[in-house]
Amino acid sequence: MRRGATNAAQTGAPTSADVARLAGVSPATISLVLNGRASKVRISDETRDKVIAAAAQLGYTPNHAARSLRQRRTNIITFVLPTLDNPYFSDVVRAAQTAAQQHGYAVSVIPAKTKPGEFHALSFLQGAAFDGIIVAGRENCTAPELRQLAARGVAVVALQEQSPDPSIQSVSVDLEAGGYMATRHLIDLGHRRIAHVTERLHEPGTRRDRLDGYRRALEEAGLAFDPSLVLTAENTMAGGSKAIEQLLGPGMQRPTAAFMYNDQMAVGALHALRLHGLSVPDDFAIVGFDGVAIGQFTAPALTTIDHPREELGRLAIEALIGALEKRPSDVREHLLPVKLIVRESCGGGKTLLPRRQPRTRTR
Amino acid sequence: MRRGATNAAQTGAPTSADVARLAGVSPATISLVLNGRASKVRISDETRDKVIAAAAQLGYTPNHAARSLRQRRTNIITFVLPTLDNPYFSDVVRAAQTAAQQHGYAVSVIPAKTKPGEFHALSFLQGAAFDGIIVAGRENCTAPELRQLAARGVAVVALQEQSPDPSIQSVSVDLEAGGYMATRHLIDLGHRRIAHVTERLHEPGTRRDRLDGYRRALEEAGLAFDPSLVLTAENTMAGGSKAIEQLLGPGMQRPTAAFMYNDQMAVGALHALRLHGLSVPDDFAIVGFDGVAIGQFTAPALTTIDHPREELGRLAIEALIGALEKRPSDVREHLLPVKLIVRESCGGGKTLLPRRQPRTRTR
DNA sequence: GGGTTCTGCTAAATCCTTTTAGCTAATTCG
DNA sequence: CGAATTAGCTAAAAGGATTTAGCAGAACCC
Numbered sequence: 001m002r003r004g005a006t007n008a009a010q011t012g013a014p015t016s017a018d019v020a021r022l023a024g025v026s027p028a029t030i031s032l033v034l035n036g037r038a039s040k041v042r043i044s045d046e047t048r049d050k051v052i053a054a055a056a057q058l059g060y061t062p063n064h065a066a067r068s069l070r071q072r073r074t075n076i077i078t079f080v081l082p083t084l085d086n087p088y089f090s091d092v093v094r095a096a097q098t099a100a101q102q103h104g105y106a107v108s109v110i111p112a113k114t115k116p117g118e119f120h121a122l123s124f125l126q127g128a129a130f131d132g133i134i135v136a137g138r139e140n141c142t143a144p145e146l147r148q149l150a151a152r153g154v155a156v157v158a159l160q161e162q163s164p165d166p167s168i169q170s171v172s173v174d175l176e177a178g179g180y181m182a183t184r185h186l187i188d189l190g191h192r193r194i195a196h197v198t199e200r201l202h203e204p205g206t207r208r209d210r211l212d213g214y215r216r217a218l219e220e221a222g223l224a225f226d227p228s229l230v231l232t233a234e235n236t237m238a239g240g241s242k243a244i245e246q247l248l249g250p251g252m253q254r255p256t257a258a259f260m261y262n263d264q265m266a267v268g269a270l271h272a273l274r275l276h277g278l279s280v281p282d283d284f285a286i287v288g289f290d291g292v293a294i295g296q297f298t299a300p301a302l303t304t305i306d307h308p309r310e311e312l313g314r315l316a317i318e319a320l321i322g323a324l325e326k327r328p329s330d331v332r333e334h335l336l337p338v339k340l341i342v343r344e345s346c347g348g349g350k351t352l353l354p355r356r357q358p359r360t361r362t363r
Numbered sequence: 364m365r366r367g368a369t370n371a372a373q374t375g376a377p378t379s380a381d382v383a384r385l386a387g388v389s390p391a392t393i394s395l396v397l398n399g400r401a402s403k404v405r406i407s408d409e410t411r412d413k414v415i416a417a418a419a420q421l422g423y424t425p426n427h428a429a430r431s432l433r434q435r436r437t438n439i440i441t442f443v444l445p446t447l448d449n450p451y452f453s454d455v456v457r458a459a460q461t462a463a464q465q466h467g468y469a470v471s472v473i474p475a476k477t478k479p480g481e482f483h484a485l486s487f488l489q490g491a492a493f494d495g496i497i498v499a500g501r502e503n504c505t506a507p508e509l510r511q512l513a514a515r516g517v518a519v520v521a522l523q524e525q526s527p528d529p530s531i532q533s534v535s536v537d538l539e540a541g542g543y544m545a546t547r548h549l550i551d552l553g554h555r556r557i558a559h560v561t562e563r564l565h566e567p568g569t570r571r572d573r574l575d576g577y578r579r580a581l582e583e584a585g586l587a588f589d590p591s592l593v594l595t596a597e598n599t600m601a602g603g604s605k606a607i608e609q610l611l612g613p614g615m616q617r618p619t620a621a622f623m624y625n626d627q628m629a630v631g632a633l634h635a636l637r638l639h640g641l642s643v644p645d646d647f648a649i650v651g652f653d654g655v656a657i658g659q660f661t662a663p664a665l666t667t668i669d670h671p672r673e674e675l676g677r678l679a680i681e682a683l684i685g686a687l688e689k690r691p692s693d694v695r696e697h698l699l700p701v702k703l704i705v706r707e708s709c710g711g712g713k714t715l716l717p718r719r720q721p722r723t724r725t726r
Numbered sequence: 727g728g729g730t731t732c733t734g735c736t737a738a739a740t741c742c743t744t745t746t747a748g749c750t751a752a753t754t755c756g
Numbered sequence: 757c758g759a760a761t762t763a764g765c766t767a768a769a770a771g772g773a774t775t776t777a778g779c780a781g782a783a784c785c786c
């Protein structure tokens with residue numbers, strides 16, 4: 001292939017050599033000027049201006065691949081999310097993006113379907129087209145690929161999960177406390193049969209979870225744990241709806257309240273209850289989890305456990321960048337507090353109001 | 364720096380040279396085997412197996428930057444989205460990801476805040492760490508950076524927007540038809556004062572939009588276009604809510620129905636109407652737009668204009684890959700049909716039911 | 727047996743930027 | 757004035773995979 005002066009015309013993208021030619025300097029100078037390496041190597045103002053002008057004239061931007069190859073870094077942080085569906089992550093990522101930008105990193109997102117056993121982002125991940133990843137979703141976090149990545153120098157932070165690999169930091173919200181608060185709130189309102197709809201039952205040995213908090217609250221109140229009141233459902237509105245259908249089905253000893261895995265599923269729950277002609281909160285109380293926007297717009301508005309989502313995103317980025325830039329931290333696990341937001345779906349003001357009589361049918 | 368046999372130990376990531384050493388062949392062979400270039404260069408089964416075993420033993424994966432540099436392609440397609448908030452895009456991206464994978468491409472997403480005048484993904488985009496991008500959002504689609512990218516060989520597809528650059532294909536849903544159908548539906552149900560809440564007024568000369576369909580339906584029915592019934596609001600539930608507040612405010616000649624920019628804003632609208640003690644659909648009808656999941660779970664469920672979101676994602680990928688692989692298409696613009704889904708928020712069965720008397724107060 | 731054709735693999739160039747040792751010319755110093 | 761700095765820049769290597777011309781040896785042919 002012919003080489004020479006017309007390189008830019010051939011490929012469509014000008015290279016530093018093209019800029020160098022135009023400015024009458026060497027490619028090294030282009031790099032030095034454009035990256036502000038003035039501290040290392042001196043460049044005269046005159047040359048600097050020439051380079052900048054030439055770069056602008058050609059519309060030059062450094063080739064990402066070449067730069068990454070040489071520098072061994074991409075300045076990209078990737079979020080691996082189980083789905084784009086959940087507005088929860090939208091809030092987390094937005095905050096993360098802001099934080100990352102301040103450190104000179106860009107953020108991208110890969111939706112990784114999280115079918116057990118498959119890890120679709122695998123091929124992408126293994127290419128390591130990023131310096132670090134923040135991983136959400138149980139299956140993603142436990143994927144063996146993560147250890148490989150970590151072993152090869154990619155910084156990894158698990159979001160809301162605990163990785164089996166001790167070299168992988170985690171940034172989470174205190175799910176157990178959230179589960180406790182949600183359940184305790186219902187108990188304080190007089191409920192005695194309280195269901196919990198979850199996305200999946202967590203294996204023993206993993207991080208303490210919503211379910212642990214649920215059980216702790218029950219125990220503290222002297223209520224027996226009834227396994228038939230804990231349901232697993234798909235993490236969607238439809239999933240939440242189906243779970244409630246199940247709870248209201250024939251042969252069930254109906255609960256009077258449910259603590260839902262998240263707000264999304266809680267929306268589905270409200271829907272199912274409506275279809276059954278049950279009034280919320282009068283006939284049935286619902287507590288959500290997450291605190292996302294939709295909870296304010298449902299009828300009734302959702303009482304929920306609010307997460308500091310922005311903080312979560314920011315902290316994840318900071319933990320990651322800390323690891324990237326070799327500022328070793330002894331903190332392996334960051335745990336953020338949650339708070340109860342009382343709206344309408346459980347009835348009003350906490351324990352202040354007279355406790356309503358729950359109708360626990362004993363068949 | 365010392366070079367040699369222990370390279371893998373130094374960097375943490377094995378290179379093709381490491382695999383070559385272990386397998387007793389040259390790096391070229393590694394590449395040939397691992398990429399299945401058997402058609403070009405013959406490799407014995409024995410060597411092939413040795414290479415594969417060595418690669419597996421070392422956990423080798425090719426360095427993404429080096430490969431991209433050499434091949435001048437990344438096999439990555441990036442979605443530039445104005446926000447992650449909207450479940451609409453979730454559906455589109457999911458389908459796109461599936462389609463892309465079949466062609467050997469991975470999909471990543473960049474949330475690009477879309478404040479007028481700023482294009483936050485800029486630095487990322489200019490690096491061109493991808494072969495093509497699919498861009499959504501007015502501001503993103505009209506960003507001058509797009510032309511630069513297109514000029515330099517990055518394939519660009521605009522989603523739901525029309526780019527000023529003729530070299531940029533677009534894949535969209537027929538918004539005008541959707542606007543017409545939504546409005547026509549309300550007219551058929553007897554409404555005469557119909558508001559339209561939109562995200563932004565589109566500039567003349569751009570693609571025909573919801574508003575055009577709205578106007579066409581009004582015109583066809585002999586109804587005067589009243590500019591005071593067209594409101595602009597933020598594209599969120601809160602934005603939809605505020606818009607309705609405004610419509611119901613003092614001094615307004617109240618409409619009896621509203622065609623909302625999308626389902627998200629329609630959810631906000633339902634909320635605002637509820638706060639005002641108005642019953643939907645009896646006192647006020649709402650039509651949404653998009654057909655996303657939430658519409659089935661609201662009370663009342665949303666009548667809406669459903670988009671073929673999966674198709675949209677698939678088509679965008681196919682248009683993009685077609686452009687990437689130099690299969691020139693004369694189709695600059697793909698337009699997908701929409702359809703009306705009648706649920707509850709406008710009342711039941713179209714024109715079949717007796718038209719209810721709208722209460723148009725003339726003050 | 728000598729020439730030809732395959733087989734199977736490798737050497738070396740290439741992609742583009744960054745980095746650092748070091749070169750040249752100008753300036754300063756004694 | 758000669759030596760020592762300093763300023764300002766460049767040459768060349770490095771980073772890791774891919775690609776292609778072509779080499780060496782084996783097999784084949786008459």
